[in-house]
Each structure stands twice: as structure tokens, then as C-alpha cells.
Amino acid sequence: MRVVTGSRWEEFAEENSALFPEYRKNRDELLTFTSSLKGNETVVTSSLELIDLIAWRFRKGEENVLIYSDTGKALTLKEVYELRKYLDFDVRGGFSGEEARxxxxxxxxxxxxxxxxxxxxxxxxxxxxxxxxxxxxxxxxxxxxxxxxxxxxxxxxxxxxxxxxxxxxxxxxxxxxxxxxxxxxxxxxxxxxxxxxxxxxxxxxxxxxxxxxxxxxxxxxxxxxxxxxxxxxxxxxGLPFEDELIEWKKPTVEDLMLHLIAREGLLDKVKPGLRALNESLGRKLKPKEVMYLALSAYGHWGNLEGFYELFVMRSRFRNLKAVLREAxxxxxxxxxxxxxxxxxx
Incomplete structure (x- = not known):
């Protein structure tokens, strides 16, 4: 399967290529078209919706590619599928404007x-x-x-x-x-x-x-x-955090936050509650569980991501830099x- 995008598509189109089959078609019709493909065709398109459908169906096999005609270079349809799914990457190309560092x-x-x-x-x-x-x-x-x-x-x-x-x-x-x-x-x-x-x-x-x-x-x-x-x-x-009240197993970004809340004095404030919870549960709390306790003690009513951003922004420069240097x-x-x-x- 070959999918061709970009402005110089005529250089890669073959006699029997499907040229812009998305024209005047709704999603159901595009699904029908994709289902009819055998895998030996060349499809020239400017539709991200059609590219997504073809990339999903033909994402297995190194021979299935998308060719960006402006450069003549190709990605496998597996790479296209992942770029679209995880990065919303616009594989049609053709962007203009100024670049920046x-x-x-x-x-x-x-x-x-x-x-x-x-x-x-x-x-x-x-x-x-x-x-x-x-x-x-x-x-x-x-x-x-x-x-x-x-x-x-x-x-x-x-x-x-x-x-x-x-x-x-x-x-x-x-x-x-x-x-x-x-x-x-x-x-x-x-x-x-x-x-x-x-x-x-x-x-x-x-x-x-x-x-x-x-x-x-x-x-x-x-x-x-x-x-x-x-x-x-x-x-x-990887910055281990050792504390008798916390069960630490492997490094995560929570370790950086634990070190930061310790330097900022928040960990000491939640330790009485931490001891009580450990005794009640019959086990030590994990780092992320400790962060939820710190979030509550800090008076933050949002989610954990929002707490991390807020706490870092409000922390002292010297404490944040010290944690990052140690890490x-x-x-x-x-x-x-x-x-x-x-x-x-």
C-alpha cells in the first residue's frame, strides 16, 4: 500500500492511482473505500481522516508506506499511525512561516x-x-x-x-x-x-x-x-527517597516532589497523618499516596497534576534547584x- 501526500503528488501517481478519493465522501463512504483496498494500490490524498483509516488497516508490514511528495521520502504506515495517534502529527505537510529555536x-x-x-x-x-x-x-x-x-x-x-x-x-x-x-x-x-x-x-x-x-x-x-x-x-x-513512613520501590517523578515538599516543610506537616494512616492500613503509604495527602494538607482542591504545577511554582528557587541538582x-x-x-x- 502506498499513500501519497504533499504538493508534488503527480510525480508519484501511477496510471491506476486513486486520486483524492475523499472528494464528496462522508465517513461511511470512506470506510467502505478503505475496506475495498487490497494493499497493492497507490492512494493520493489530502484527507487526514482517510489517512487515519488506511494507516490503521495497513499498519503492519514494512512495504506499506506514506510518501511525502515534497521530499520524496517515506514513513511506514505503522509510523504514520503512531504519529497520528500520539502526536496528532499532520502528515499532509506543506506548512509555511518562520522557524524559531x-x-x-x-x-x-x-x-x-x-x-x-x-x-x-x-x-x-x-x-x-x-x-x-x-x-x-x-x-x-x-x-x-x-x-x-x-x-x-x-x-x-x-x-x-x-x-x-x-x-x-x-x-x-x-x-x-x-x-x-x-x-x-x-x-x-x-x-x-x-x-x-x-x-x-x-x-x-x-x-x-x-x-x-x-x-x-x-x-x-x-x-x-x-x-x-x-x-x-x-x-x-532516579532520586531515591528514604523515609521510615514511606514505601519506596522505584524512581518516579514523585521522588522529586517528595524531596521538594520535604525541603519546603510540607512533609513534616503531614507526617502525623501519615503515621495514623500507616497504622490504620497496616502498611506504609506509597509515594503517590503521600502526594495525595500532601495535596489535601496544602489546601489544593484540583487534581494531582495541578498540585504539582502549583507547588513547584510556589516553591523557593534554592529548594527547587537543590532537588534538580541532586537528581x-x-x-x-x-x-x-x-x-x-x-x-x-
């Missing part, structure tokens, strides 16, 4: 996204943005989703996108697909961060990132790896925020 940070989940969003706002002068530069237009719609955030620093017009990715494997998946899409659709971002938890050890976590990069020509840099004109920056989250994340976050190695913009 930009970073993208893939994180595991919603709480991670709000934590790091608040860090960038608190420490690096970013504010939320409603408009995207050309090099983020391909995923502009994704920022309409909850917890997908686009930030901009007014001083130097630097953009930063924070994107939750459904766990460690989701971060690695999005990283690989995004790098492939940049090549096929001929756009660039300056830096891409991949924030994952230490499931076993730092070396194993880093290996999952370098394993994905093995499919690309890359070279080592002081903080990560260069793929073409883009630098990939790993952020390995060995400060230099990488500064770099993703547009700073050079050493802290200069």
Missing part, C-alpha cells in the same frame, strides 16, 4: 508533564503560548489536548514543548518517530529531551534511548547525542531551555 521534551505521563512545565516556567522565564513556529506546526493540534504544553520565552523567542508519552516505552516510541518525521518532512527542532525513569539502573535506562538512536546516524555530545542538526538529551529520573537533571534542563553548556543563552 525550539526544544521538545517527551515525558512519561501527565504528572511528569506538569512538573517539568512548572520547572521551565519557574526557573527559565517561559510562559504558555497559543501560537507555534513553523517547526512545531506539524504537531500544533496536539497542544489542544490536556497536559500537552507549548511554552515560549519572550526575551529570545525560544519555544519549548512538553509532551506526555504514556510511560518509558512511549517516550522512546515518540522520540524515534519524531526523529523520523523531521527527516521525511524536512523540518528541525534544536533539541529533543527524553525523560524516563530508572527502572533498573541508569545504564539500562540510557541504553533504551541509545538503542532507539541506533537506527539513525548519530554522534556523542557532552550532554547527549547529535542526530543530523538536532541534539537528543536524555534525562534519567543530576539541572544541566540537562538548562540546555533544553535554550542555554548553552555552562548556563549561557
Amino acid at each position: 525550539t526544544s521538545v521534551l517527551f515525558v512519561e505521563g501527565k504528572t511528569d508533564a506538569k512538573f517539568f512545565k512548572a520547572v521551565f516556567k519557574k526557573l527559565f522565564e517561559f510562559k504558555e503560548s497559543r501560537s507555534a513556529p513553523r517547526n512545531l506546526r506539524f504537531i500544533e493540534r496536539v497542544f489542544e489536548r490536556d497536559n500537552f504544553d507549548l511554552l515560549r520565552r519572550e526575551g529570545d523567542n525560544y519555544y519549548l514543548a512538553v509532551i506526555p508519552s504514556e510511560g518509558n516505552s512511549g517516550v522512546i516510541r515518540n522520540l524515534g518517530n519524531f526523529l523520523r518525521a523531521m527527516d521525511v518532512f524536512d523540518f528541525r527542532v534544536d533539541r529533543v529531551g527524553a525523560a524516563i525513569d530508572v527502572d533498573e539502573d541508569r545504564e539500562s535506562a540510557l541504553a533504551s534511548i541509545t538503542g532507539k538512536l541506533s537506527g539513525f546516524k548519530h554522534e556523542k555530545t557532552p550532554l547527549g547525542y547529535r542526530v543530523g542538526e538536532t541534539e537528543v538529551v536524555p534525562l534519567i529520573i 543530576r537533571l539541572m544541566e540537562e534542563l538548562s540546555y533544553l531551555a535554550g542555554m548553552e553548556v555552562g548556563g549561557r543563552r
